[in-house]
Amino acid sequence: MFDRVGLAGMGDEALISALTAATQDEAKVAARRLALIGEVIARQCDGEDDDHAHQVVDGWAWAQAAVAAACNLNPHAASKQMRIAQALRDRLPRTAALFASGVVSATVIDAITWRTHLVEDPDALALIDAAIAGEAGEYGAHSEKQLIGAVDVWVEKFDPDAVVRSKRNARDLYVEFGDKDDPNGVASFWGRLRVTDTKVLQQRLDALADTVCPNDPRRRGELRAAALAALGVIGPALQRLTCGCGNPDCEGSGKDPRAGAVTIYVLADQVPAAGQQAPQQSVPGAAGTPESEPTTTEPETTSESDSVPESGGDSEPQAPAAQSRPAAPAACHPSPAVMLDGAIIPAAMLAELVAGGATVKPLAEIADLPTERQYRPSVALTAFVRMRAMTCSFPGCSRAAHRCDLDHLIPWPAGPTHPGNLGPLCRLHHLLKTFGGWTPTAKPDGSIGWSAPTGHTYSKAPGAAILFPHWNIQAPIPRKRAITLLDDTDRDTKMPVRQRTRAQDRAQRINTERTRNHQERALELADLQANPPPF
Template sequence: MFEVLDRVALAELSDEALISAVATMTQTEARAAAQRLALIGEVVARQCDDEDDDRAHQVIDGWAWAQAAVSAACNLNSHAASKQMRIAQALRDRLPRTAGLFASGAVSATVIDAITWRTHLVDDADALGLIDTAIAAEAGEYGAHSEKQLIGAVDLWVEKFDPDAVVRSRRAAKDLYVEFDDKDDPNGVASFWGRLRVTDTKILEQRLNALADTVCPNDPRRRGELRAAALAALGVVGPALERLACECGDVTCEGSGKDPRAGAVAIYALTDHSPAAGEVAPRHTRPGAAGTPDSESAATGAAPENEEQTPAAESEPAGPSEPAAPAAHTESAASSEPAEPAASSEPAAPVAGAQPAACNPSPGVMLDGAIIPAAMLAELVAGGAKVQPLAEIAALPAEPRYRPSTALTAFVRMRAMTCSFPGCSRAAHRCDLDHLTPWPAGATHPGNLGPLCRLHHLLKTFAGWTPTAQPDGTIHWSAPTGHTYSKAPGAAILFPHWNIQTPIPRKRAISLLNDTDRDTKMPVRQRTRAQDRAQRIKAERARNQLELALERAESDSDPPF
């Protein structure tokens, strides 16, 4: 019809033709989305239908295999891929009439998302058929509804044919819960909310008020801010916390001093240079020196140098890396401007290769991608945050054992920032640190290490996904289907001036032992994924039944006036 990016051609369209094109493209978009979900549904069916009991009990079952394929193909994280798979499954197996309407382009993907979710608790086939028929007859009008109206329109039919399957408020369905982060949170802060037992709430409230009362009258913060600071400090110090750091600015104030919250933060500053692929770290160096295998060995779980490491066969994923001292991972931040810590009232340790700060200092970036504004970063440093220069790449040669040193671990995680699997956004400090070429054939070297979340670590080990590292930190993945995908390190995007180039060490000619019985080592689950889902639906329906019974009882007890 016309080239949609050709602004000259678009400008020549009449108003009528332009609006007609918008309507046509809207329907085309819906049809394309329906086709995409139909394809995803086929992927799920091939892997999950007729799945035998042994495979269904494996951690990497058919669903996990399909999830990885969809995640990589669509560049989605695991949760988003699973959501798409559930929608596709519902359209394929539960709501065929609604699926047909979607395929015609009459409804949008947003409407389909709401329909499949609001009907997911229906477990009676006859009721589901009636609901599907009713919704398909009127879903073409749903696009004009607000979100609340859309939910009400779908729930009307669910309420009519299967009242126990109406999705109650997720918040109300949970007796006790705590949730974190809202998509609308501004940089530097995060929302959290929840519900506690009334007695626990009173205990917490009294504790926070008591700590808020320990600051002097000249502290400029309001009551709510003081309670927020007290709650955060409790998370760092624990029950031993006796008073809150005062911010009155008077050095003679009894409450003045370092804020324990800042002390739980590690700010990593970036440095440069590149190691040789075959270079091995010296075995006799000063204990604790940055870049040596025994640097902070107690924090990483690494054994002393004179102890032989005997890791599990590389066919078994390593256990989750032990957390470093709390400061290393609770709020790790990477900064692209090593000179920023100079804002501290106490000078930070000198950083090799540091460049003068720009006019506007750069913010910090947490490993999960959250932004720490520059002003807040300076406050953290002034308050006692640990400033830890990342080891220069030249100081990170191959290490002669399985577990990487603290310095090497920090570099690899800061470079990747997230899981190295395509589409996965799990923060690197919550991932296993994996030898991409299994050790001992693959060296413990920055060019052969990458963070992988437990799911994708298992997929690499058992499901035929093969990674290949590149000097710039990018990892190319070869899927069992023959497709290839790439995942660039987060630092390459956020800190383009940081030198993360490293040569890739050669694979050593060492045969791996016990590599023939991988299938027997696959972790298994006590209940299959289908059994877990059925149990959750059963439990939620039971809660709905109880709520309905209570509502009827209250209604029957109302006085007649």
């Protein structure tokens, strides 16, 4: 499709006309896709009774799983698409009609549905929808800021309390982590604290920054960053920061406490010889130098249970895993580490972690991981299964494996504790597997096939198969043992429940934001009356 055959002969006018038509067709297909998503929501959520709405796996969760698997989206992205579809179907019919005709793009629709989501009065919403539909065809030419302003004009006119205020200008407190533009090895964070909390934190970081010797080459900002990370590892007991001057006689020299919270799982690697089409599979388990090959990060914790408690905290990430390789050609550079959440640790930073006291452990070979007699997998088996999958085993889900339950795909004791019968599942997809009719089937290559209640089938490949193709992760699938399971006819009554339904939570969030907007507008009006402009 992307070669020039059939395109090079087109005239300029025909080429641009075809591009315009393709853009409109793209919008029409996107609208059709959202209409289908809206129907999935309607079938699962419309008419939902109160008992089902209070379950953790409610109608929305059922629909979310179906949409995520069909569209290969993570749960958050699937929910966002569902909210847009719901808004077009139930709140903005005129705007939806324009979208279906190809007049506006999916990007414009995304902005419109978000900027109007706080509007609650049906009459105001109808007026806003009509006003937006009258001019939405022009929105595509606007910048994002202009587009938001154009939508907000009508929201301000008909329901001023529903104008979405920027989080950066809001009065609530928050801390956010990570940005899509962060370079490898680092992650940004930002937020807003109470002024007193900010002062206390700043004084604490500055005090720790002052504990290094004058020869430490780092700037004040770098020292604060190191102090903040060290506080997260050591806590209030931290008395001084490790100095970076490099002098072994310095009073502040020593191992960085931050590295001590990291476990590096090491995986042997092979570099293809000249003319070799693909790297040969090597056996995992040999420890190597930190400058070697890709690494993956995993917390050093025991596995979660197969039973599904009503609540459970996520374990904190502690570790990466490294690969070593034999003599490599001069052109081969050390490979980076790969954390289970997908973040990259450059090879130089990995070497610093090892030198700073990170724990280095080899991954067990598949031959050394036989069936275990107990229910809970051993530490070695847990590490292997999580490193192999790297993320939740449900299609489309990207939650890091160390933040997932380790599940027996065939329930224990009929399903043994064996690498061929274990996979990480986030809490939501663990519940769907347990109660929702989604059936997993493990395969020897580490991938897991899923059969949906609708009869559709999906497959999720392990992350290691992509990042570490040389690694032998082939595991035989153990036979189901002839053990009679306990009668579980009342299983649905064991589903964890919410204190409030999803709709109640959403209504409270909208009401809270509208109330805050109303208060801010009242303060702005009072300030304007007290200090009128000079005209």
